[in-house]
Amino acid sequence: MSAADTVSTVDGGADWAPRRRVGTRFLRSEMGLIARRRRNQAALAVLAAIPIIIAIVIAATRPAPGSGPPLFAAMLDNGLITVLAGLSIELGLFLPLAVSVLAGDAIAGEANTGTLRYLLTVPAGRVRLLAVKFGGVVVATFVTVGVVALTGGIMGIALFGTGDMVTLSGTTLPFGEALGRVALAVVYIVLCLVAVAAIGLFVSTLTEQPIGAAVAMLMFIILSQILGAFSDLDWLHPFLITNYWSAWGDLLRDPPAYDQMLLGLLSAGAWTAFGLSAAWARLTTKDITS
Amino acid sequence: MKNTATLRRWAVPAAIGAAVISVGVGATLVQAGDGESLPPKTAAQLLTDVQNARIDGLSGTVVTRASLGLPAGLTDGGGAQMSSLLSGSKTMRVWYGGPERIRGAILGTLGESDFIRNGADVWTWSSEENTATHTTLPADYADTAMWPPKAIAGEPITPDEAAESVLAAISGTTEVATDGTAEVAGRPAYELVLKPKDPASTIGEIRLAVDGETSLPLRTQIFGKGQTDAAFEIAFARVIFETPPDEHFTFTPPQGVEMTEMGEQDWNSGTKDEGQPKDDGTKTEGLEVIGEGWTAVVEFTSADIGKILSGEPVEGVEGENAPDVSALVESLPQVSGTWGSGRVFTSALVNALITDDGRILVGAVTTDKLVEVAGR
Numbered sequence: 195m196s197a198a199d200t201v202s203t204v205d206g207g208a209d210w211a212p213r214r215r216v217g218t219r220f221l222r223s224e225m226g227l228i229a230r231r232r233r234n235q236a237a238l239a240v241l242a243a244i245p246i247i248i249a250i251v252i253a254a255t256r257p258a259p260g261s262g263p264p265l266f267a268a269m270l271d272n273g274l275i276t277v278l279a280g281l282s283i284e285l286g287l288f289l290p291l292a293v294s295v296l297a298g299d300a301i302a303g304e305a306n307t308g309t310l311r312y313l314l315t316v317p318a319g320r321v322r323l324l325a326v327k328f329g330g331v332v333v334a335t336f337v338t339v340g341v342v343a344l345t346g347g348i349m350g351i352a353l354f355g356t357g358d359m360v361t362l363s364g365t366t367l368p369f370g371e372a373l374g375r376v377a378l379a380v381v382y383i384v385l386c387l388v389a390v391a392a393i394g395l396f397v398s399t400l401t402e403q404p405i406g407a408a409v410a411m412l413m414f415i416i417l418s419q420i421l422g423a424f425s426d427l428d429w430l431h432p433f434l435i436t437n438y439w440s441a442w443g444d445l446l447r448d449p450p451a452y453d454q455m456l457l458g459l460l461s462a463g464a465w466t467a468f469g470l471s472a473a474w475a476r477l478t479t480k481d482i483t484s
Numbered sequence: 485m486k487n488t489a490t491l492r493r494w495a496v497p498a499a500i501g502a503a504v505i506s507v508g509v510g511a512t513l514v515q516a517g518d519g520e521s522l523p524p525k526t527a528a529q530l531l532t533d534v535q536n537a538r539i540d541g542l543s544g545t546v547v548t549r550a551s552l553g554l555p556a557g558l559t560d561g562g563g564a565q566m567s568s569l570l571s572g573s574k575t576m577r578v579w580y581g582g583p584e585r586i587r588g589a590i591l592g593t594l595g596e597s598d599f600i601r602n603g604a605d606v607w608t609w610s611s612e613e614n615t616a617t618h619t620t621l622p623a624d625y626a627d628t629a630m631w632p633p634k635a636i637a638g639e640p641i642t643p644d645e646a647a648e649s650v651l652a653a654i655s656g657t658t659e660v661a662t663d664g665t666a667e668v669a670g671r672p673a674y675e676l677v678l679k680p681k682d683p684a685s686t687i688g689e690i691r692l693a694v695d696g697e698t699s700l701p702l703r704t705q706i707f708g709k710g711q712t713d714a715a716f717e718i719a720f721a722r723v724i725f726e727t728p729p730d731e732h733f734t735f736t737p738p739q740g741v742e743m744t745e746m747g748e749q750d751w752n753s754g755t756k757d758e759g760q761p762k763d764d765g766t767k768t769e770g771l772e773v774i775g776e777g778w779t780a781v782v783e784f785t786s787a788d789i790g791k792i793l794s795g796e797p798v799e800g801v802e803g804e805n806a807p808d809v810s811a812l813v814e815s816l817p818q819v820s821g822t823w824g825s826g827r828v829f830t831s832a833l834v835n836a837l838i839t840d841d842g843r844i845l846v847g848a849v850t851t852d853k854l855v856e857v858a859g860r
Contacts (some may be wrong), residue, residue: 317530359720362611363589363598364596364741366738425572425573444591447577465498471500478493
């Protein structure tokens with residue numbers, strides 16, 4: 195270990211705390227905190243209501259095939275499409291918003307209420323704190339997307355049944371295979387949102403205002419979507435965090451196309467690595483005063 | 485000291501960001517750079533090989549890029565329709581299982597247009613319109629290969645003769661050369677360059693990247709004169725030379741789909757969906773090709789053209805399908821010749837002359853040439 199490293203250890207705070215048994219108590223407590231907050235419960239209820247509303251409106255209006263947004267008319271034949279229609283609508287704004295708020299709150303929320311330094315006086319290193327905060331947001335993201343998918347699935351199957359699913363290529367899939375494809379799409383969407391959680395966590399270490407962190411993160415996502423709409427900027431598109439979010443649609447082709455989704459996983463992995471390492475660099479070097 | 489420590493930590497995310505960007509940019513650089521070293525070939529050899537390329541089967545992804553400089557109103561960006569190929573970048577999936585089994589799919593976001601040929605059955609499918617068509621090829625056509633096209637394959641002669649005859653046929657008008665190698669879809673390829681000799685052509689050059697192993701053209705780029713970026717490019721992004729399974733060539737229209745049976749006779753009279761502008765019908769009658777080769781100009785004459793230009797309703801083109809182009813036409817620069825006056829529409833590759841007496845002349849030629857042809 196070089197001299198500079200030694201200095202950084204002393205200077206950088208308590209991240210070299212004595213090695214302890216890594217338990218799940220800290221993470222469980224964090225998840226409990228997230229789950230018990232009224233605002234989070236209310237947000238989850240609203241997000242879960244959206245696929246239900248979509249399903250009811252489609253069942254009532256029965257749009258002609260080929261009209262309206264893609265997927266909406268296809269829902270009439272197969273309830274599982276409701277899951278995808280709901281998620282694709284919410285992926286535009288609601289889901290990134292929810293993840294941004296949770297991630298923005300993670301560090302800045304503690305700093306804002308003055309509890310961050312107390313958390314660090316407990317012999318919990320900054321790295322461990324960051325890991326637990328990130329783990330909490332990731333689990334919450336999984337739960338949120340899962341709940342939206344589940345309510346959409348239950349409502350869709352109740353209203354539209356489990357008929358064959360028509361792929362974008364014009365072939366039909368039996369229910370079992372359709373279920374597998376939808377499950378893959380759900381997992382893919384979660385992984386895309388994990389990247390939002392990582393970048394959001396980094397933004398959260400920059401400020402003591404949780405709302406500021408969440409708004410900044412959301413603006414970043416909307417900016418990505420706007421830049422993604424300009425075809426003249428196509429050289430930039432692969433680097434945008436939102437670029438591959440709609441690639442799950444390739445699962446609805448026959449045979450499914452995985453190229454874009456694999457790139458999407460690489461992109462999400464890169465953004466996650468960047469966000470987490472930047473959050474680590476920031477949190478372990480900043481002066482915690484509140 | 486603290487600054488050094490802080491900087492070291494920040495170096496980690498910075499390194500990750502730099503690595504990702506350089507990998508991303510590097511991927512495009514590799515595509516533009518040289519492929520692996522291939523044994524040198526002359527232009528004639530390459531032409532021979534392209535003609536004799538016999539592919540048993542392949543599946544892959546094809547990307548088209550167009551920057552023709554067309555006005556935004558003329559093209560539509562998002563969908564999976566055929567017309568969308570005119571602007572921006574589009575992705576297609578292709579499957580080829582021998583001359584009688586072909587499938588292509590234009591991909592849109594949550595949309596797809598398919599073309600499937602399996603023996604005598606030809607299907608088209610559009611997920612956005614939720615429509616399908618079925619055409620039965622006449623018995624004589626059922627066994628006819630669609631690739632290679634007759635115009636390229638010609639009569640079976642020895643490969644060398646074929647290359648010589650092609651070279652002879654085009655050498656009067658075209659400069660043919662090779663230009664090293666390139667890498668397309670991860671495969672090393674030869675570059676074959678065709679340049680028109682006629683100065684009236686707007687085409688600078690056409691570059692073909694010919695696969696080193698199978699001699700299939702993997703990429704075709706069309707450059708406007710003096711341009712460094714291709715005005716139009718079609719290239720494999722990924723290709724596997726294996727015969728795809730039969731299931732990729734079967735199509736059964738799903739329930740609830742608007743199905744149009746085209747029958748046998750309709751094969752030659754266009755396969756347009758209802759509601760589309762009937763441009764085939766109106767144009768083929770008054771269509772004339774003037775000149776040949778690189779500087780061929782197509783002239784459309786129809787009473788409808790005058791009506792469309794002035795914004796009057798035309799039979800068969802109604803409602804929102806009727807393009808309102810009168811304002812666009814009026815914004816175009818005016819030209820005149822011995823034959824009268826008109827307006828020219830220019831793009832990176834193709835120019836058009838719209839005359840006041842209701843003719844449209846289109847060609848990959850300079851506007852001066854169009855004006856000259858119009859007064860012929």
